[in-house]
Amino acid sequence: MNNIKRYSFPRTPKAALSVLLNKKANAIAVAGGTLVARTLPETAETFLDLKNLPLNRIKKQGGDLVIGATATFDDIDNSKPTRSWAGGVLSRAAARCSSQLIRNMATIGGNIARPHSFNIFPAVLLGLDAEVKLLTRSGAKTCPFSGLYSPGIAPGRDSIILEVIIPARTKNWVCRFEKFAKTEASWEAYLTLFMGVKISNGSICAARVIVGALSPKPFRAALAEQVLTGARPNPGVIEEACLELARGLDAARPHKAEEFKKEVAASLLKRFLESLGCSGGRKPARM
Amino acid sequence: MKKEITEIKAVDGYFEICLKINGLTKNLKVKNNEFLLDALRRYGYKGAKKGCDTGDCGSCAVLFNGRPALSCLIPAFSAHGAEVTTIEGVGTVQAPHPIQEAFVQAGAVQCGYCIPGMIISAKHLLDANPAPSEGKIRKYLDGNLCRCTGYVKQVEAVKLAAKKMRPD
Numbered sequence: 001m002n003n004i005k006r007y008s009f010p011r012t013p014k015a016a017l018s019v020l021l022n023k024k025a026n027a028i029a030v031a032g033g034t035l036v037a038r039t040l041p042e043t044a045e046t047f048l049d050l051k052n053l054p055l056n057r058i059k060k061q062g063g064d065l066v067i068g069a070t071a072t073f074d075d076i077d078n079s080k081p082t083r084s085w086a087g088g089v090l091s092r093a094a095a096r097c098s099s100q101l102i103r104n105m106a107t108i109g110g111n112i113a114r115p116h117s118f119n120i121f122p123a124v125l126l127g128l129d130a131e132v133k134l135l136t137r138s139g140a141k142t143c144p145f146s147g148l149y150s151p152g153i154a155p156g157r158d159s160i161i162l163e164v165i166i167p168a169r170t171k172n173w174v175c176r177f178e179k180f181a182k183t184e185a186s187w188e189a190y191l192t193l194f195m196g197v198k199i200s201n202g203s204i205c206a207a208r209v210i211v212g213a214l215s216p217k218p219f220r221a222a223l224a225e226q227v228l229t230g231a232r233p234n235p236g237v238i239e240e241a242c243l244e245l246a247r248g249l250d251a252a253r254p255h256k257a258e259e260f261k262k263e264v265a266a267s268l269l270k271r272f273l274e275s276l277g278c279s280g281g282r283k284p285a286r287m
Numbered sequence: 288m289k290k291e292i293t294e295i296k297a298v299d300g301y302f303e304i305c306l307k308i309n310g311l312t313k314n315l316k317v318k319n320n321e322f323l324l325d326a327l328r329r330y331g332y333k334g335a336k337k338g339c340d341t342g343d344c345g346s347c348a349v350l351f352n353g354r355p356a357l358s359c360l361i362p363a364f365s366a367h368g369a370e371v372t373t374i375e376g377v378g379t380v381q382a383p384h385p386i387q388e389a390f391v392q393a394g395a396v397q398c399g400y401c402i403p404g405m406i407i408s409a410k411h412l413l414d415a416n417p418a419p420s421e422g423k424i425r426k427y428l429d430g431n432l433c434r435c436t437g438y439v440k441q442v443e444a445v446k447l448a449a450k451k452m453r454p455d
Binding site for chain 1: 290291292293294295296297300302313319320323326341342343345348354356357360361362363364365399426427428429430431
C-alpha cells in the first residue's frame with residue numbers, strides 16, 4: 001500500500017465505477033478487504049472502498065433469491081431467505097468459510113470478483129445456476145456465473161458487481177456443500193464439493209456436481225452429472241457417478257500426488273446420494 | 288443531498304482521518320501503509336493486541352461500525368468516518384463490564400493476550416442474543432485463538448456473562 005495516495009468511498013455503484021474507469025486514478029476496488037488488503041498491488045494509487053455501497057440486501061424478488069454484492073458471509077449465514085433456499089446450502093457454505101471475525105468482514109462480491117482456489121462461493125453459485133448482475137460502462141448487465149471470468153467482463157477492473165441472482169427453479173433442490181480442509185477455519189481447502197439434485201417421483205431430474213479448490217475456477221463434473229440425470233439413485237448409479245467424478249478429478253488434478261482427493265470426493269458424493277433416501281439410505285439432513 | 292463520493296488524499300504518505308473511538312471523535316494522522324491495529328496502538332489504545340498480524344488469531348479484534356473485525360486487516364485510512372470500539376471502551380479496571388467480570392470469575396484468563404479480542408466477540412454476541420446456546424458461543428469465538436487454555440473456561444465465562452447481563 002506504499003503508493004496509495006487517495007482513499008475514495010463512493011455511496012453509489014455509479015460513482016464507484018467512475019473512479020474505477022478513470023485510468024489516471026489507478027484504482028483498486030476492495031469490498032470486505034480481508035486477504036486483499038495485505039496483498040494490494042504496489043502500483044495501486046487509489047483505494048476504492050466498496051463496503052459503504054448500499055448493496056448488502058438479501059431478498060426474494062420475483063421468485064429468485066437476490067444477494068447484494070456487499071452482503072457479508074455472516075449476513076448470508078444468518079439471513080432467513082438464504083437459510084430456506086435449497087436446504088440452506090448458501091448459509092452452510094458461508095458458515096464454513098474461515099472464522100467468525102473474517103465472516104463479519106468478507107463479502108460475497110469480494111469472494112467472486114477474482115477467480116481463486118480459496119474462494120468458497122464460486123462452487124455453490126455455479127451449482128445453483130446463479131447469475132451475476134454487474135454495472136459496466138455500458139450500463140447494467142446480467143451474465144451467468146459460469147461466464148463471469150470471461151474476457152471483457154473483469155469485475156473490479158471494468159465493472160462493479162451489483163448482485164448475485166439465484167434462479168427460482170433451484171429453491172427446492174436438495175443440496176449439500178462440503179469443505180475438506182486441514183481445519184474448519186482454514187482459508188485454503190484441499191477440496192470443496194457442491195452437490196445438488198432435483199428429485200421428482202424418486203428420480204433425479206437435474207443434477208449438479210461441482211468441484212472447487214483444485215483450480216482458481218470451479219468446474220462441473222459433467223460425466224457424473226450425466227450418470228445421475230434421469231436415474232434413480234440406486235447403488236449401481238451411485239457407484240457409477242462416483243467413478244465418473246473420480247475420473248473428472250483425475251483430469252483436473254494438478255499434482256498426481258494428490259490421489260486422496262479423488263477418494264474424498266467420491267466418498268462425499270456417495271454419502272450425499274445415499275442420504276437422498278431413494279436407495280434405502282437416510283433422508284438428507286435439513287440444514 | 289449527500290455527495291456521491293468522498294475522497295481524502297495523502298500528503299507525504301500520510302492521511303488525516305477523523306473517526307470515533309470509544310464514542311469520542313478523534314483526528315489521527317496515519318501512514319498510507321499502516322493498518323488500523325498499528326495506528327490504534329500508536330495512539331495509546333494498546334488493548335488490541337498484535338498476534339499473528341495476518342487475520343488468523345483474533346487478538347486484534349475491535350468493534351468496527353458495530354461488528355467485530357480484525358484491525359490488523361483494515362487499512363488505517365479506511366477507518367475514516369468509522370466508529371471503532373476497543374477493549375478500553377468496553378470497561379475499565381474501576382468499572383469493568385459484566386463480561387470482563389465474568390471472565391475473571393470463571394478463571395478464563397491465563398496469559399490474557401487473547402482476552403480483549405474474545406471480550407469484543409462476546410460483547411457483540413451478547414448484545415444481539417442475551418441467551419446464546421453453547422454452540423452459538425463457540426461459533427462466535429471461533430476466530431479468537433487462545434494458546435493457554437482449551438476454551439472451556441471462556442465458554443463458561445460467556446455463559447456467566449449472559450446470566451449477569453440478563454434482566455431478572
